[in-house]
Amino acid sequence: MPELIAGAYIAVVIIAIIVAASTSGAAFGAFTFSWEGTSDLRGEAESADADLRVITDTEQYDEQPANESVAFVFSPDERYDGEDRERLQAFVENGGTLVVADAFGPHGNPLLEDVGASAQFNGDPLRDEWYYYRSPSLPVANNIGDHPYVAQSDEITLNQGTAVEPGNATVLAASSEYGYLDHNRNQELDDDETLSTYPVVTAENVGEGEVVAVSDPSIFINVMLERPGNQAFAQGLFALHDNVLFDTSHSTDVPPTAMAVFSLRESAALQILLGGGLLLSIAFIHRWPSLGPLRRSRSTSDDGDQIGMSDAELRRVLDDHYPDLSEEQRDSAITTITSRKKEVNDD
Known part of the structure; x- marks a missing residue:
């Protein structure tokens, strides 16, 4: 009996270590399985038969055929400087599609500018008192263009996002005409705040590639990917590319077990x-x-x-x-x- 108890204890410890080493608790983490992670998005990419890579260093961009690849950057924690910036610039210039998803972070707009995009994130919360999911802070963007990325989406649901100032970019999705930017963040429509249609997803050609700006990275998290339009949008991005890259080089760390699996495969x-x-x-x-x-x-x-x-x-x-x-x-x-x-x- 003592041997059985000891064996069971060892098994539990080993399982706990394996789980801890193969999962992450970070928001937007590709190996975070809770509501704020993007593990379901990773699963969608794998289901689309795309060749999935988790980028932990921008040097890995050099190993990918840019014109067949789409890379995702979710609300980076650090700015892309020096060689990191140059590698992303080269990726886009050589035909890669870069999806930058951010709302209120300090590094999303500099990244868009650095890679040559004209779109910028507004930074004020987008609300809609008429078309929303659960609350006005989760507006439903129901003005959808005919771009292939959103061709299968009837709507896209945000989770406390902002708007995109499109510049020269094409608007792929926008809020209803009852959307407004809450400048003072009092959760009310004030006299100096205007009801209008506000872009939430844009795309523009840069060099041989393309830059997609998404005004809420939460569109892609597990709890929001359940929304049909959000899932269809992600599938549209995957369907047109052979390679999918999740860039974590300036965000969360990849769990050691997951990193070992990717290293072994390559x-x-x-x-x-x-x-x-x-x-x-x-x-x-x-x-x-x-x-x-x-x-x-x-x-x-x-x-x-x-x-x-x-x-x-x-x-x-x-x-x-x-x-x-x-x-x-x-x-x-x-x-x-x-x-x-x-x-x-x-x-």
């Missing part, structure tokens, strides 16, 4: 290393009878090889689990594992 060397480790673990279980029920049956070859996996079997494992490896990489992995296997048997 590195053939790490894939070989992990695959070799797994195969050696299997070999260890084969070798030691003391492992009892965990020990698998094996046959011993004439040359004394006590690890029951031939080169052909190793190759099948690599083919099944790492289909992207080249023939040369497979041969290298098998050679490494076979050499290690011989060392174990000679001990």
Whole structure:
């Protein structure tokens, strides 16, 4: 019984560590599963068969084909300066689509300006006393253009957002004619505040690329993505691009386990290393009878090889689990594992 209790305790601790290492509690975090995260948006991107990347350093923009990619920046916590700014400029100039979603943060407008966009976020809360979801601070933008990004959206619901001053940009979505900007933030329409249609999503060509300004990053969080128009808007952005980039380089950190998964997926060397480790673990279980029920049956070859996996079997494992490896990489992995296997048997 004590062994069972200890085992259960260890299992609970391990599970807790795994969960903590693979999730985030940050607002707009791609690995935040609570209401304020964007894990559902990440799921939508994966469902659209897009190649998803979480950008933790702007150097990773250089690895992506810009003209096939859309990048999302959600209310950055820091300004993009120096080389970071230059990389985003190059991404857009070379054909990338950059979605900047912000409302009241200090770094959204400088980013729009730095990449060459004319649109700017107004910064005053947008309210609508007639067309809203739950309260006037969650206005429903029901004036939708015919741009492909919003073609499937009848409306877009904001959650305490602002408006976009479009400049030379095309307006994709705007509030009803009963919208107003609450300059003094008293949650009332005052004499110096005007009822009008206010843009909330714009798009404009910059170089070979495009910049999309969204006046409320909360459009994309889990609790708001449930709104049909918001989900359709996100799907419209994903549908026209092969690659989706979530730029967290100036916002939240990616959980370590998630970072490890992305690193593994992008590195053939790490894939070989992990695959070799797994195969050696299997070999260890084969070798030691003391492992009892965990020990698998094996046959011993004439040359004394006590690890029951031939080169052909190793190759099948690599083919099944790492289909992207080249023939040369497979041969290298098998050679490494076979050499290690011989060392174990000679001990």
